[in-house]
Amino acid sequence: MAAPRSKSEGGTLARSFFGVLLFSLGIFLFYAAGLEAFQTRPLNDIRLGVLAGAGAYLLIHRFIGVGDFFGTFTHELCHTIACVLSGGKPLKFYASQNQGGYAHLTRTNIFVVLAPYFFPVWAVFGLAAFRLLVWVRAAPFILPFTAFFVGMALMHHVLCLLHSCRPHQSDLKKYGLIFSYGFVAFANSIILPHVFLLTMNPEAPWHHFLEKLWRLAAFHAGPLWERLAASIL
Structure with missing residues (x-):
C-alpha cells in the first residue's frame, strides 16, 4: 500500500496544478492582447x-x-x-552596482515576493503621469514624450524579466517554480497589455481593455483547445 501524501506534498501538487492553469490563462490573454494591439489604428504620434x-x-x-x-x-x-x-513597512533598503541588493520588510506574501517579476513599476508611474496629462488637457506635444517613456519602461520590464526569471532565483523557488512561473505569466498577461493599450488609446477608460481582453481570450480559448487536442490525438 502506498504511503499517504503529506500535507506539504499535497500543497505542492495543488500549487503546481494551479500554476499550469494560470500559465494557460496567461497565454490566452497575451494572444487576445496581440489581436487587440494589431487592430490599433492609426499610428499617431502617441502610439x-x-x-x-x-x-x-x-x-x-x-x-x-x-x-x-x-x-x-x-x-x-x-x-x-x-x-x-x-x-507592511520597509525596514531597510539597499541596492548596489555589483553586490546586489535587499529589502528588509515587515510583511511578505506571494505579491511581495513575486512583485519584481510582474509589476512594471516605472511603466505604471509613466502611465499614471500620461493619463493625468490627458485628464488636465496638457499641451499635445507633451504626450508623445510621456508615451516614449512608457515604452522604454515596458521594454525595461520585459528585459529584466527575461534576465531574472531563472530557476535559481530564490523568489521563484519560495512558492514552487511551476506555480511562480504560472502566476508571473498570468499577472504579466493582464498588466503589460493593459499599460500598453491604455497608453496607445488615451481616451479609453481604465477598465475598458481588461474587460475586452478577457472576452477575446474566452472567445478564442475554445477553438485553440480544440486545435491542440486534434494535433495531439
Whole structure:
C-alpha cells in the first residue's frame, strides 16, 4: 500500500496544478492582447512614441548597457512597494552596482515576493503621469514624450524579466517554480497589455481593455483547445 501524501506534498501538487492553469490563462490573454494591439489604428504620434520608446531602450540595452544598479534598485523597489500595499513597512533598503541588493520588510506574501517579476513599476508611474496629462488637457506635444517613456519602461520590464526569471532565483523557488512561473505569466498577461493599450488609446477608460481582453481570450480559448487536442490525438 502506498504511503499517504503529506500535507506539504499535497500543497505542492495543488500549487503546481494551479500554476499550469494560470500559465494557460496567461497565454490566452497575451494572444487576445496581440489581436487587440494589431487592430490599433492609426499610428499617431502617441502610439509611435510608445513603440519608439520600446525600440530605443532595446537598442540602449544592446549596444550601450544600463548597468546592474538600475535593475537591482527596481527589483528591490517592487518588493518594497508591494509590502507597503500589503500593509507592511520597509525596514531597510539597499541596492548596489555589483553586490546586489535587499529589502528588509515587515510583511511578505506571494505579491511581495513575486512583485519584481510582474509589476512594471516605472511603466505604471509613466502611465499614471500620461493619463493625468490627458485628464488636465496638457499641451499635445507633451504626450508623445510621456508615451516614449512608457515604452522604454515596458521594454525595461520585459528585459529584466527575461534576465531574472531563472530557476535559481530564490523568489521563484519560495512558492514552487511551476506555480511562480504560472502566476508571473498570468499577472504579466493582464498588466503589460493593459499599460500598453491604455497608453496607445488615451481616451479609453481604465477598465475598458481588461474587460475586452478577457472576452477575446474566452472567445478564442475554445477553438485553440480544440486545435491542440486534434494535433495531439
